[in-house]
Amino acid sequence: MEGESRRIEKPERIATYFHMEKWTLAVITVAGIFYNVGMTAGPWFEGQLAQRLCDIILGKKVFADMVGLALLYVAVILVVQTMRYMKRLFVRRFANHINRDMKQVLYRSLVHKKKEELEKESAGAMMTRAISDVDVCVEGMRKFTTEIFDTGVVMAAYLVMLFIYDWRLTLLSMCFPPAAYFIAEKLKKTVSRCAAAGKESAGRLNEATLDRVENALTYRVYGQDENRNADYEICLADYEKKAVSANIWENAMQPLYQIISMMGAVFILWFGGKNVLGSGWTAWDIAAFTTFLSCFTKLAAKSSKAAKLFNSVQKAQVSWKRIQPFMQEEEPEQDITAGKPASLVVSGLSFSYQGGPPVFQEVSFSAGPGEIIGVTGPVACGKSTLGRVFLQESAYQGSIRIGGRELAGMTQEELSGMVGYMGHQPELISADIEENILLGDEGNALKYLRAVRMEEETAKMPDGIHTLVGNGGVRLSGGQQARIALARTLCHRKPVMILDDPFSAVDTETEKEIMKNLRELARDSVVLLLTHRLALFPELNQVLWMSDGRVTVSCHEELMRTNADYADLYRMQEKGGGHHEA
Ligand SMILES: Nc1ncnc2c1ncn2[C@@H]1O[C@H](COP(=O)(O)OP(=O)(O)OP(=O)(O)O)[C@@H](O)[C@H]1O
The missing domain is CATH 3.40.50.300 (P-loop containing nucleotide triphosphate hydrolases)
Structure with missing residues (x-):
């Protein structure tokens, strides 16, 4: 039931949460496979439409042939997009459930901590960090689940299609996406270090804000306003610096991965052109050329997304490591209403x-x-x-x-x-x-x-x-x-x-x-x-x-x-x- 609090066996294992959502994951799998394999229909239809246009210009086909093909294209895309909608809906549902379950485990674990323990660890900063860590962690799980299909399955489908059209050109043009992966992999440590520093600084700022609000009167009465403001400014400046750096590392690398991945298009224009002209490795018509190029650009775009996926999974791992010690279920509270009158x-x-x-x-x-x-x-x-x-x-x-x-x-x-x-x-x-x-x-x-x-x-x-x-x-x-x-x-x-x-x-x-x-x-x-x-x-x-x-x-x-x-x-x-x- 939505919103119901359920006890979780082995909450300290990430696999537990995937297992608990197995039925939602089953729907995501079916919809994901249909949607992503169906995505290859796009480039295929684009190739066929380009070919048909050519044939109409050359007088081999009539306009009505084009309309029929276009309508079929629209119908197929509609089915594929419905699958996409289903997949997205269930992925969101999956993420919401896990977010709720993790936060409930965290809450139950924190409320059972002794007051002194919470004070020692600075309750404000710890809570803020733990809750935002759950969000980051679930976001990583959501992206992972989404991208397994939207990146993994669709990339495999595109790759199979490219190999069918021209395996030599495929090998040549596909050298570049792995280079993008390699760079992303090398930068993983820096991304997660900056993300962790940003989060720690956010925790400190939160604590300082809380302190400023709760003790505002005391500081004013004892003339400590200036000192506190100066300390607060230091926290704020530190947060600004670290948040900007975390954001740059997380987002600014994306276009670079994309450019590297797309470089194989140069080979396709050259060797694919030769295929169409009859002097290449395989004989191609316009439809084959268009389909191949379209498949490649989509694949390259996806592969740069895969690099980003690594970063978000990495970030999720950092967050998970931090919250894992708290992910313990306490013994269930017995429903003890006030005991009977006693001496x-x-x-x-x-x-x-x-x-x-x-x-x-x-x-x-x-x-x-x-x-x-x-x-x-x-x-x-x-x-x-x-x-x-x-x-x-x-x-x-x-x-x-x-x-x-x-x-x-x-x-x-x-x-x-x-x-x-x-x-x-x-x-x-x-x-x-x-x-x-x-x-x-x-x-x-x-x-x-x-x-x-x-x-x-x-x-x-x-x-x-x-x-x-x-x-x-x-x-x-x-x-x-x-x-x-x-x-x-x-x-x-x-x-x-x-x-x-x-x-x-x-x-x-x-x-x-x-x-x-x-x-x-x-x-x-x-x-x-x-x-x-x-x-x-x-x-x-x-x-x-x-x-x-x-x-x-x-x-x-x-x-x-x-x-x-x-x-x-x-x-x-x-x-x-x-x-x-x-
Ligand atoms: N957490 C603590 N650790 C060590 N000593 C403490 C602690 N809390 C209180 N004390 C000491 O125990 C003694 C009794 O304190 P307590 O607060 O129980 O007295 P009280 O009678 O309730 O005080 P009040 O008259 O202010 O209401 C005091 O000497 C106090 O300094």
Whole structure:
């Protein structure tokens, strides 16, 4: 089915893609052979028409004979061109399917890469390169498939015809196209080197453009505009130079190959003329001469195309080599909708970043579905780290069990069915509000917008829920972005939900209302609320106070009595009516 995502066995082999399109290739083969063998009809008819014209001038034939022949010529050409249309249609279809399949494999492989890996390899440049590499690679495959027939089969047919007319003259005149091949072959390395350099430079320019757009405000505020512009100009100049050079090598050589290939025509005029005059190797009439010359020019033109084909196949190989490491199918994602409500048991949990001191040690607590646990403490006490431990980005010591199963033993798919996460960054996708909430699932996005108190604001937007948020949510305020991210987390509920500072950009009143809705929507989940804002802590089931690597597990009332830092912080916020950090 068009647009359907299919899993591919051995996606790292180019032959796989040809094999998957075998039926399309079968149609291309039949249409290609008919079309290209049929192409020899052109020169033959041209020769016959020239001969007939001669005969009419000499009075041997009448005009009606010419009309009959011309009509037959038109009919044959019509059939041949229909075959051509069929072949082109199916070649395009073949290329579209492969392009879609390759990009899907690439996408599936890249989304499974760890965030740090993508950052290390510079995600922007890598994605740009990989996607344009797929395009180049498929274009090479398309040209290869087309030219096998349009060049290979047709050249063989023309060659057979030339040999039938005069094999000696054929050998003589056909010395030149191989010379064109030879030159093209010699230049292959230069063409691919320039193409690779052009692509690398395009990647760098893309990265610089992205950086310029994303950090424009920072550069302006810190007076770095001039510096950045100068750096950008360097990237631009480099790209211009390399793109021009890649283009010249790729396109400017074509006429040269053509001239070299055509040089055999001089021999045909001389020795072919002798054949017509009766003093050559074979006896020819006007029709034979015209057919031979026409066949030769077509063959020479085709052979220079074959030289170009080498270049595009070469370019495709360079691109394929680059994307091949990414062409791996990940294990199919199981359809894990939110797991069943489950209890959370954390015991003796400790964590330290590589080579660093422990961020927290020996944390133990447990909670059942419907419980909301507040996690707070002084600045940089490790709240976000505790939340991210649930994403298993790095190994932890101790135990985290959800529904009796240890988190560390879960596959990535099982983990995403068990833990929902809303981080500091809203990470909105470049789509509309509804898509950002549903992420391709069915559902009523409005319900969640209402839950995060954004329904009215959305209704006032130009396209309502279908308003595009722009790349990374740039068309929305920070608070709106955060609430959409929260709506998305609530829409995709999981047995354990980690919410890192979800109310940072809303006022206390709105916070209260969202909290009420959160309680209702997440009644089957254990929610970890990581925040500096303590206004709602009295109504939470438990509170974790993190300070200096130690974690106190308690509740609001108890902490108010026993922990002076917590009590001071809470009272200060209560007095201020807002939030103050410790
Ligand atoms: N990727 C990392 N690698 C090494 N150390 C890190 C990393 N991320 C955070 N830290 C350190 O871990 C400690 C806890 O940071 P974390 O962000 O978890 O605190 P937080 O309480 O969420 O901060 P905030 O008060 O700003 O919300 C800090 O000392 C921080 O420097």
